[in-house]
Amino acid sequence: MTKISMKVNGEAVSGEVEGRTLLVQFLRDHLGLTGTHVGCDTGQCGACVVHVDGESVKACNMLAAAADGAEVMTIEGMAAPDGTLSVIQAAFQEHHGLQCGFCTPGMVMSAADLLNRNANPSEAEVRAYLEGNICRCTGYHNIVKAILAAAATLRGEAVAAE
Amino acid sequence: MYAFDYQKAGSVSDALAALKAEDAQPISGGQTLIPTLKARLAAPSALIDLSGIAEMKGIEVAGGMVKIGGAVTHQSVADHAGVKAAIPALAQLAAHIGDPAVRHKGTIGGSVANNDPSACYPSACLGLGATIHSSAGDMAADEFFQGMFATALDAGQIVTGVSFPIPEKAAYMKFVQPASRFALVGVFVSKGAGGVRVAVTGASESGVFRWTAAEDALAGNFSPDSVPPAPAADGMIGDIHGSPEYRAHLVAVMTKRAVKAC
Numbered sequence: 001m002t003k004i005s006m007k008v009n010g011e012a013v014s015g016e017v018e019g020r021t022l023l024v025q026f027l028r029d030h031l032g033l034t035g036t037h038v039g040c041d042t043g044q045c046g047a048c049v050v051h052v053d054g055e056s057v058k059a060c061n062m063l064a065a066a067a068d069g070a071e072v073m074t075i076e077g078m079a080a081p082d083g084t085l086s087v088i089q090a091a092f093q094e095h096h097g098l099q100c101g102f103c104t105p106g107m108v109m110s111a112a113d114l115l116n117r118n119a120n121p122s123e124a125e126v127r128a129y130l131e132g133n134i135c136r137c138t139g140y141h142n143i144v145k146a147i148l149a150a151a152a153t154l155r156g157e158a159v160a161a162e
Numbered sequence: 163m164y165a166f167d168y169q170k171a172g173s174v175s176d177a178l179a180a181l182k183a184e185d186a187q188p189i190s191g192g193q194t195l196i197p198t199l200k201a202r203l204a205a206p207s208a209l210i211d212l213s214g215i216a217e218m219k220g221i222e223v224a225g226g227m228v229k230i231g232g233a234v235t236h237q238s239v240a241d242h243a244g245v246k247a248a249i250p251a252l253a254q255l256a257a258h259i260g261d262p263a264v265r266h267k268g269t270i271g272g273s274v275a276n277n278d279p280s281a282c283y284p285s286a287c288l289g290l291g292a293t294i295h296s297s298a299g300d301m302a303a304d305e306f307f308q309g310m311f312a313t314a315l316d317a318g319q320i321v322t323g324v325s326f327p328i329p330e331k332a333a334y335m336k337f338v339q340p341a342s343r344f345a346l347v348g349v350f351v352s353k354g355a356g357g358v359r360v361a362v363t364g365a366s367e368s369g370v371f372r373w374t375a376a377e378d379a380l381a382g383n384f385s386p387d388s389v390p391p392a393p394a395a396d397g398m399i400g401d402i403h404g405s406p407e408y409r410a411h412l413v414a415v416m417t418k419r420a421v422k423a424c
C-alpha cells in the first residue's frame with residue numbers, strides 16, 4: 001500500500017492505495033464521490049471522464065497512485081456549493097441533454113474541457129470532441145445543442161463581466 | 163488486474179535502474195497497458211512510470227528535424243506550433259488518435275514501443291524515415307519495427323524519443339475502425355530528401371510495413387494515378403472488421419488519398 005495525496009474539487013484528500021487501484025476506484029470507493037460513473041471499464045465509453053491538472057482523462061484508465069499530487073476535478077465540483085448548477089449543467093437540463101443520465105457526468109466533464117480549450121466551437125468540433133463519450137439514450141443531438149448553448153452563455157457572461 | 167508495485171521515475175537512469183527488477187515494466191500513458199492489465203494479459207511485478215521524466219518531455223524543431231521526447235503526449239504533439247508548421251501531417255495524425263481523454267495521456271514512446279499493428283505513430287516513423295532514440299541507442303525506424311507488437315528493444319529498455327526529418331511534403335490518411343478509432347488501414351506518405359516513402363499500418367499481419375512498389379512508382383511520377391493496383395491480400399489481417407482482400411484494397415485507396423493530400 002502507498003499513501004497518496006491530491007486535491008479533489010479544491011479539497012486536499014489522502015488515502016492508502018494499492019499499485020493497481022484505479023483513480024476511479026479511489027474517487028468512488030475511497031472518497032464516496034460516486035458521480036463519476038463506470039460504463040465500460042475498458043477506456044471506450046467516457047462515463048468516467050474527470051479532469052486531472054486541467055485536462056480530461058478517463059479515470060478508469062489511470063492509476064490512483066499516478067494522480068498523487070495532482071489537482072482532480074469531478075462532476076461533484078461543477079455545481080456551486082449551494083447546489084446552483086454550472087452553466088454547462090444548466091444547459092444540459094434546459095436542452096434535454098440527458099435521459100437516463102448515466103453518460104452525463106462524463107459528457108459534462110468533456111464539454112467543460114472543450115470549452116476551456118475553445119470558447120467558440122462549431123457543431124462539428126463539439127461532435128468530434130465527444131468521440132470518446134458514448135450515450136445510449138439521447139442520440140447526441142440535444143447534448144450537442146446543450147454544449148453550444150452553454151458556450152454561447154459563457155461567452156456572453158465573459159463579455160458582460162468586462 | 164494482478165497486484166503490482168508502482169513507482170514514478172524521476173529520470174531515465176532512475177527508470178532503467180528500477181526496470182532491472184524481475185518482471186518490472188514501464189508505463190507511460192497507460193492507455194494500452196491498463197486495459198491489458200485489466201484483462202490479465204500481463205502480470206508485471208512493478209510498473210515504473212515514465213510519464214513524469216522531464217528529459218523525455220521536450221519537443222525541438224531544429225536543423226531540419228523534429229525531435230519529440232518519448233513521454234510527450236499525443237495532445238502536446240497535436241497542439242505544438244513548431245510541429246504543425248514543420249510536419250503538419252504529424253500534428254494531424256496525433257490530433258486524430260483515439261479521443262481527447264486518450265490524447266491527454268497516451269505518449270509517442272508508449273505507442274512506438276507497443277507497435278500495435280493498427281497504431282498510427284509507427285506509420286509516421288517508417289513513412290518519414292525517423293530515428294528512434296532508446297536506452298539501447300539510436301535506431302532507424304526500418305530496423306526498429308520488427309512485426310506485430312515486436313520491436314528491436316529488449317525487456318528493460320525504453321524509447322526516450324523520436325526524431326523525424328522534415329519532408330518536402332507528407333500526409334497521413336486513416337480509414338477509421340469506428341468502434342476502436344484505431345486505423346483499419348492507415349497510410350503515411352512522404353516526399354523528401356530520402357525520396358518517396360509509403361508506410362502502411364492496420365493492414366498486415368507482420369505489422370507496419372513499407373509498400374515499396376508504390377514508392378518506386380511515385381518516385382517516377384508523384385501523382386495519385388501512379389499508385390499501383392492493390393497489393394496481394396496474402397498476409398493481410400482478416401477479422402470481423404474487414405477481410406484481407408478488403409484491407410489490401412484499402413491500402414491502395416488510402417495511398418491515393420494520401421498522395422492527393424500531400
Ligand SMILES: Cc1cc2nc3c(=O)[nH]c(=O)nc-3n(C[C@H](O)[C@H](O)[C@H](O)COP(=O)(O)OP(=O)(O)OC[C@H]3O[C@@H](n4cnc5c(N)ncnc54)[C@H](O)[C@@H]3O)c2cc1C
Nearest residue numbers: 190191192193194195260268269271272275281282321343
Ligand atoms: C479508446 C482508445 C482509442 C485509441 N485509439 C488509437 C488510435 O486511433 N491510434 C493509435 O495509434 N492508438 C490509439 N490508442 C492507443 C493510444 O495511442 C496509446 O496511448 C498508445 O498506443 C500507448 O501509449 P501509452 O503512453 O498509453 O503507453 P502505455 O499504455 O503506458 O504502454 C504501452 C506499452 O508500451 C510499454 N511502454 C510504454 N512507454 C514506453 C517507453 N517509453 N519505452 C518502452 N516501452 C514503453 C509499456 O510497458 C506497455 O507494454 C487508443 C487507445 C484507447 C484507449
Ligand code: FES
Nearest residue numbers: 039040045046060
Ligand atoms: S468507464 Fe472509463 S471509459 Fe468507460
Ligand code: FES
Nearest residue numbers: 099103135136137
Ligand atoms: S443519457 Fe442515457 S446514456 Fe446518455
